[in-house]
Amino acid sequence: MVKLGKQTLTKWQLPLTLVLFLSGLLLILALRSMASSGTLPSRTQNENLANLIKSQESQIAGIELDVSGRRNLLNTFQLNSAAGRQTLADLQNQIKQQDALAGFTDVQGPGLVISLDDNRKDAEAAENLNPAQYNPDDYLIHDQHLLYIVNDLRSAGAEAISVNDQRVVATTEIRCAGTTILVNSTRLAPPYIIRAIGNPDDLTSVLESPENEYNILKMAGFPVSEESSPAVLVPAYKGSYQFSYATPK
Amino acid sequence: MWLPILGLLLGIGIGSTLAIPIPGIFAKYLSVALLAALDSVFGGLKSIIEDKFDGAVLLTGFFTNALLAALLAFLGDRLGVDLYMAAVFVFGVRIFQNLATIRREMLANWMQKRRLSAQGANKDG
Numbered sequence: 235m236v237k238l239g240k241q242t243l244t245k246w247q248l249p250l251t252l253v254l255f256l257s258g259l260l261l262i263l264a265l266r267s268m269a270s271s272g273t274l275p276s277r278t279q280n281e282n283l284a285n286l287i288k289s290q291e292s293q294i295a296g297i298e299l300d301v302s303g304r305r306n307l308l309n310t311f312q313l314n315s316a317a318g319r320q321t322l323a324d325l326q327n328q329i330k331q332q333d334a335l336a337g338f339t340d341v342q343g344p345g346l347v348i349s350l351d352d353n354r355k356d357a358e359a360a361e362n363l364n365p366a367q368y369n370p371d372d373y374l375i376h377d378q379h380l381l382y383i384v385n386d387l388r389s390a391g392a393e394a395i396s397v398n399d400q401r402v403v404a405t406t407e408i409r410c411a412g413t414t415i416l417v418n419s420t421r422l423a424p425p426y427i428i429r430a431i432g433n434p435d436d437l438t439s440v441l442e443s444p445e446n447e448y449n450i451l452k453m454a455g456f457p458v459s460e461e462s463s464p465a466v467l468v469p470a471y472k473g474s475y476q477f478s479y480a481t482p483k
Numbered sequence: 484m485w486l487p488i489l490g491l492l493l494g495i496g497i498g499s500t501l502a503i504p505i506p507g508i509f510a511k512y513l514s515v516a517l518l519a520a521l522d523s524v525f526g527g528l529k530s531i532i533e534d535k536f537d538g539a540v541l542l543t544g545f546f547t548n549a550l551l552a553a554l555l556a557f558l559g560d561r562l563g564v565d566l567y568m569a570a571v572f573v574f575g576v577r578i579f580q581n582l583a584t585i586r587r588e589m590l591a592n593w594m595q596k597r598r599l600s601a602q603g604a605n606k607d608g
Contacts, residue, residue, distance in 0.1 A: 246531045249538035251490035253527060253545050257520040258494020260549070263503065264517045267510035 337403040337471040339395045345431035345466035346381065346438065350375050351457045352424045373454070375424055377410045380417075382447035383428060384408065390440035392432040394468040398422045401471035418473055434462035450477070508549040511560075515570045519548035522574040525581040532588040548574070 237427060333339050357373035384402055387395055395402040400410075400417040407416070414421045430437055441448045451458050505513065523545035530536045552570040559566025 246527070246536040246538065247486045248542050250524075250527050250531070252486040253520070253524055253541060254487050254491040254493040256545065257517070257524055258491045258496075259498045260494075260513065260517045262495055262498025263505060264510065264513035266498075266503075267505040267513055317496050 256481050309324050321457060336475070337394070337401050340470045341431060342416045342465055342467045343393070343428065343431040344434050344462070345392070345394075345463045345468075346434060346460055346462050347442065347466060348389070348428040348430070348460040349439070349458065350379065350383075350424070350426045350428070350451065353454070353456045355457075374413075375415075375426055377408050377415050379447055379451060380408050380415065380428070383441070386446050386448065387428070387432070387437055387444075388438050390432060390436045392430040392437060393429045394429075396429045396468045398427055399423075399469050401469060403471045403473075403475075405475060406471075419450060419470070429468050431466050431468055438462060506563045511567065512556045515567050515574075516549040517550040518574045519552040520545060520572060522577050522581070523548055525578050529581040529584050529588075532585055532592075547571070552592075 239412070257471055330339075334341060353373040357368075357370060360373065362367045380397060384395055384397070397408070397417050400406070400420055400422065402417070406418050409416050411421070414423060416422070417425070440446065443449065448458060448460070507540070523541060526544065527536070527541040552567070552574070555565035555570050559568075
């Protein structure tokens with residue numbers, strides 16, 4: 235170096251030393267902070283982020299596929315359950331109908347109300363008149379009377395019949411037990427109220443037919459009456475059916 | 484000549500041992516500041532060779548340039564403009580220019596020295 239005396243040395247050496255010292259410090263700090271910022275320059279960071287995004291997107295695609303598959307399954311289940319529910323509703327309706335037909339429900343409709351009672355007036359008179367020949371049975375309502383009348387009503391197309399609130403069903407018996415009549419194993423006493431739902435005109439015409447039981451009773455002087463009504467209530471059968479011997483084929 | 488180099492090594496050594504935690508975001512700012520510092524160093528070397536050395540100019544230039552470069556980079560981040568590029572370009576250009584001047588001067592001095600010693604040999608001879 236030209237003109238390098240001891241003076242010039244000290245002149246520039248010290249400031250340059252300081253500057254170089256600080257530069258060295260700054261260099262190390264800069265390198266350090268680059269390392270701590272995640273070691274990566276922004277380009278590699280971007281690449282990593284891009285890869286992360288791609289992998290997440292492919293995951294999302296997979297999950298979306300899964301979700302749509304499950305949605306289809308859910309749809310199928312819902313359709314099936316709806317169909318099942320429909321079948322259930324249909325079956326329940328069927329059961330309701332069968333119940334009604336079998337007599338397990340109260341039913342209402344147009345029909346007849348027939349009242350039959352023992353002929354007490356004539357019985358008294360007959361007793362007074364001729365006690366020796368007096369037969370009380372002649373003046374009572376018997377099971378046969380009820381049976382014939384019920385049969386007449388059935389032949390006229392009655393759909394529901396009850397005797398003194400005992401529903402007459404397929405297994406109902408009407409029989410005498412001493413002085414009482416048993417219907418559905420229940421003792422009944424006169425007056426006997428027979429309710430029947432059906433075509434009132436048909437019922438009346440068959441009932442009042444001259445050769446039928448009702449008319450016979452009426453002619454014999456029994457206190458019988460019949461009335462057609464648009465809303466006859468026939469109560470439900472309170473018993474149950476049981477097939478111990480009969481089995482469906 | 485050894486003192487400045489010692490200073491550099493000392494700076495590097497102390498920086499390595501001193502674990503100052505700098506948040507990663509500041510890395511960019513430190514980088515531009517370092518560039519400005521390098522520019523000051525080379526400017527200083529050039530002034531030494533041209534014999535126009537001024538210690539005050541060197542020191543003030545070092546600090547102000549480094550600070551301004553970092554500030555510019557920070558501002559650029561906030562504004563969304565790459566202002567640090569200005570510092571990079573300017574200081575980069577100046578470093579190369581200074582380096583060129585240093586090289587030329589050193590070459591000229593060396594050539595002159597050779598000529599002088601050759602002449603001296605001739606004179607004696």
